[in-house]
Every structure is written in structure tokens, then in C-alpha cells.
Amino acid sequence: MSDLPRKAVTRTAKLAALPLGFAGRATWGLGKRIGGKSAEIVAREVQQRTADQLFKVLGELKGGAMKLGQALSVFESALPEDVAGPYRAALTKLQEAAPPMPTRTVHGVLAERFGEDWRELFTEFEDQPSAAASIGQVHRAVWHDGRDVAVKVQYPGAGEALLSDLTQLSRFARLLGPLVPGMDIKPLITELRDRVSEELDYELEAMAQREHAAEFEDDPDVVIPGVVHQSDQVLVTEWIEGIPLSEVIADGTAQQRDRAGQLLARFLFSGPARTGLLHADPHPGNFRLLPPAELPADGTEEQAGGDGMWRLGVLDFGTVDRLPGGLPGTIGDALRMTLDGDADAVYAMLREAGFVKESIELEPDAVLAYLLPIIEPAQADEFTFTRSWLRSQAARIADPRSPAHQLGKQLNLPPSYLLIHRVTLSTIGVLCQLGATVRLRDELESWLPGFLPEREPDEAGAEERTAEGYSAQDDTPVEV
Numbered sequence: 001m002s003d004l005p006r007k008a009v010t011r012t013a014k015l016a017a018l019p020l021g022f023a024g025r026a027t028w029g030l031g032k033r034i035g036g037k038s039a040e041i042v043a044r045e046v047q048q049r050t051a052d053q054l055f056k057v058l059g060e061l062k063g064g065a066m067k068l069g070q071a072l073s074v075f076e077s078a079l080p081e082d083v084a085g086p087y088r089a090a091l092t093k094l095q096e097a098a099p100p101m102p103t104r105t106v107h108g109v110l111a112e113r114f115g116e117d118w119r120e121l122f123t124e125f126e127d128q129p130s131a132a133a134s135i136g137q138v139h140r141a142v143w144h145d146g147r148d149v150a151v152k153v154q155y156p157g158a159g160e161a162l163l164s165d166l167t168q169l170s171r172f173a174r175l176l177g178p179l180v181p182g183m184d185i186k187p188l189i190t191e192l193r194d195r196v197s198e199e200l201d202y203e204l205e206a207m208a209q210r211e212h213a214a215e216f217e218d219d220p221d222v223v224i225p226g227v228v229h230q231s232d233q234v235l236v237t238e239w240i241e242g243i244p245l246s247e248v249i250a251d252g253t254a255q256q257r258d259r260a261g262q263l264l265a266r267f268l269f270s271g272p273a274r275t276g277l278l279h280a281d282p283h284p285g286n287f288r289l290l291p292p293a294e295l296p297a298d299g300t301e302e303q304a305g306g307d308g309m310w311r312l313g314v315l316d317f318g319t320v321d322r323l324p325g326g327l328p329g330t331i332g333d334a335l336r337m338t339l340d341g342d343a344d345a346v347y348a349m350l351r352e353a354g355f356v357k358e359s360i361e362l363e364p365d366a367v368l369a370y371l372l373p374i375i376e377p378a379q380a381d382e383f384t385f386t387r388s389w390l391r392s393q394a395a396r397i398a399d400p401r402s403p404a405h406q407l408g409k410q411l412n413l414p415p416s417y418l419l420i421h422r423v424t425l426s427t428i429g430v431l432c433q434l435g436a437t438v439r440l441r442d443e444l445e446s447w448l449p450g451f452l453p454e455r456e457p458d459e460a461g462a463e464e465r466t467a468e469g470y471s472a473q474d475d476t477p478v479e480v
Contacts, residue, residue, distance in 0.1 A: 148239035242288030261436020263312035269447035288313035332450025385431035
């Protein structure tokens with residue numbers, strides 16, 4: 001077990017080993033080539049060694065290093081299949097498992113925050129963590145009233161480590177580019193750094209989780225564990241038992257994958273509309289697939305009624321985007337206009353919203369051609385998200401010779417959309433990992449402002465009267 005390395009010089013040295021290690025492996029690979037090994041075999045060995053070092057360094061450092069690793073893990077679907085394997089295994093480990101901190105450190109934090117008699121709050125407490133993440137680890141316990149709980153303990157020095165890591169990582173962000181083709185990693189690191197204080201504030205996290213738990217309390221599809229107790233470095237919530245989404249990705253049935261994907265899309269779009277908050281950390285480690293309430297956690301799929309009864313458990317509300325009015329209507333409006341093929345209207349809206357700067361002039365038809373492949377999932381009643389589809393999108397945008405690459409470089413992402421953009425891309429990455437077939441339009445029509453055209457008041461009233469049994473033209477009753 002390992003404590004969180006706290007000295008900046010130690011952490012910087014470990015992070016600096018990533019690019020230096022890559023250079024060393026490239027030299028080693030060249031030697032192997034000279035020695036007669038094929039390029040394919042050498043490349044695979046270099047990739048495996050790189051992946052192993054990536055997990056070792058990012059996982060051991062926890063903090064910002066692991067946070068970046070988790071953020072990148074959802075994009076492994078975009079990697080070419082022949083190189084994805086080693087990175088997939090290494091990055092997936094970062095979603096739920098990192099080297100834990102020593103038991104004595106955990107007990108020290110609990111004693112400092114809950115008092116020396118902290119054990120009286122629990123009838124049971126498991127010293128072995130059930131999960132270790134970027135700034136804290138989770139222990140299973142039984143609260144003094146008999147409830148099973150998850151106890152999240154923040155690593156001492158986590159704030160200092162987060163800032164130090166993210167500053168250092170930004171200096172060689174370009175070297176990490178091959179992990180996510182078509183994506184500029186530096187803005188991602190900047191955005192993670194900007195939210196350090198929020199990530200460390202367990203009071204804010206408890207507030208966000210309470211709001212979600214209250215709103216989704218009786219929801220048949222989404223389960224949010226309630227908050228039991230909270231202090232500066234410790235957060236106690238109800239324990240939920242289920243299948244980690246990473247296991248569904250690896251070994252789930254088609255029905256489980258589709259159900260998980262549908263509920264993930266529903267939560268992404270319904271959360272802001274229902275709570276005014278956007279859950280902003282959608283990597284698989286933060287989701288569970290739960291059987292119906294009346295079944296035990298190990299209930300079979302047949303008992304769960306096939307694909308229609310599994311529920312989605314959502315964890316970790318440490319990073320949220322506050323959207324009091326829900327998702328911006330500009331997103332739904334632009335999506336609808338793009339689907340309608342109205343290039344001029346789309347271009348005008350993007351310019352007005354700041355996606356096209358005043359100093360830039362683009363061809364509306366070229367902008368439409370850039371957007372249409374990306375929004376393909378919204379064009380049909382249902383869409384199957386696949387790794388090959390995401391790879392094709394990444395390749396189209398990453399290729400410097402492509403028109404999409406050239407146009408994309410000229411577009412701007414307004415600051416207020418940064419987190420929404422990342423969460424949407426991350427969710428798409430998870431859906432592609434699942435290989436889920438999703439009725440995305442259903443969720444867009446139900447929850448995304450602006451996606452459905454606004455009806456004239458008379459039209460809406462006529463529809464309501466017809467639904468109540470009256471003619472749309474007058475108040476004459478009709479048969480229904």
C-alpha cells in the first residue's frame with residue numbers, strides 16, 4: 001500500500017518519467033528492429049510497456065495524474081483497434097482501482113474529522129478499500145443504525161497533489177495526444193485544474209448528491225444513494241450493490257449493455273432538466289447496473305425481466321456543472337436545425353452563441369457537413385454506438401489533410417460550454433465502450449430544450465383539446 005506522494009519534486013520526477021520512458025522505449029524498439037524483430041511485434045511490445053508505465057505512474061500518484069487517466073479512459077474507444085488493447089486494460093484499471101493508502105492513514109483522517117471515538121459511529125468498518133480513486137478511496141461499512149454505507153476518505157494533501165500534477169501534465173500534454181486521437185488534451189487538463197477546489201469540497205458534493213437523491217427518490221430507472229454524514233475529508237453515503245459498468249462493458253449481455261446505455265443517456269439529459277445540475281464525471285467507475293428493487297443484487301437477467309428492469313446507480317457528485325435552466329436551448333436548437341439541413345440557420349446560431357468568432361468567416365454548408373456525421377446518433381429512432389463509429393469520427397477530425405480537421409480548428413468553444421462538451425463526449429465514449437443500441441431521440445425529445453420546435457399557442461391548445469375529446473377546429477366533442 002502507498003501513501004499519496006506529497007513532495008512536488010517527487011511527483012514531478014514520476015510524471016517526467018512518462019515522456020522520458022516513451023523515448024527510452026522508442027530507442028529500445030529501434031534496437032529490437034535492428035536485431036531482426038518485425039515492426040508489428042516491436043510496436044506491440046512498446047505499446048504494452050507504455051500502458052503498464054501509464055497505469056503505474058498515474059495510479060500511484062493518484063491526485064491530478066489519476067484524474068486525467070480516468071478522464072482519458074472513456075476515450076479508449078477512439079483508438080485504432082490494433083493499439084487499443086494495452087491502453088484499454090491500463091486505463092480501465094484507473095476507473096476503480098489504484099494502489100490504496102495505508103490503513104493507518106485512513107484511521108488518522110477518520111480520527112481527525114470524526115474524533116478519536118470514530119469507531120462508535122460504525123458497527124462494522126472494512127479497512128480494505130472497495131475502490132480507490134483520484135482524490136480519495138471508498139471503504140464499505142455499517143452505520144450505527146444498521147445501514148450499509150460507503151465511506152469516502154480524502155487523501156491527505158490531495159489538493160496540493162492535484163494542482164501540482166495538472167500543472168506538470170499540461171507541460172507535456174501533446175505527448176499524451178496519441179491516447180485520444182482528434183482531441184486536444186491541454187484544454188481538458190486546464191478544465192480539470194480549474195475545478196480543483198470544487199472537487200475537494202465534500203460539502204458541495206454532499207449538497208449535489210442530496211439534490212439528485214431527492215429528485216430521483218421514486219424514479220424507476222435511476223438510483224442515487226442518499227447522504228448519511230459529511231465532514232471536510234469524509235463523506236458517508238448509502239451503499240448500493242450492483243454490477244460495475246466496467247464489468248458490463250467487459251462481460252455484459254447485449255440486453256444489459258443496451259439497458260445501461262439507454263439509462264446513461266437518459267440520466268445525462270434528464271439530470272440538468274430535473275435538478276439544474278449536470279453530473280460531470282461520467283466514467284464507468286461511477287455507475288452500477290442494479291436489478292429491480294425486489295430482487296437481490298445477484299438476481300438473474302431472466303428474473304430482472306430481460307432488458308426492461310435493470311436500473312442505473314450513479315455515484316460521485318464531486319464535479320457538477322450548475323445549470324439552473326437545464327441544458328442551454330442553443331444545443332437543442334442547433335441540433336434540430338442541423339438535422340433539418342438548415343445550414344444558414346445553424347451557422348447564424350453558432351456565430352451568435354460564440355462558436356464562430358466574429359473575426360472568422362466560414363461557409364455554412366461546410367459547417368453543416370462537419371456537424372452531420374457527429375450527430376448521426378440523433379438522426380434515427382435508435383442508434384448502435386460502436387468503437388468503429390467513434391474511431392471513424394476521431395480519424396476524420398484528427399487527419400490534418402481532411403476538411404473536417406481544418407474547419408474544426410477554426411471553431412471556438414465558449415467557456416460556458418466546456419464542461420457540457422466534455423461530459424457529452426465522455427458519455428458517447430462510454431456508450432461506444434458498451435456497444436449499446438440506444439433510442440437517443442426519445443431522450444432528446446423528452447429532456448433537451450429546443451430539440452422539438454416550439455408550437456404556436458393555438459396549435460398547442462388545439463392538441464390539448466383534441467386529447468380531451470374535442471375537435472381541433474371548434475369545441476365539438478369527438479370520439480377518441
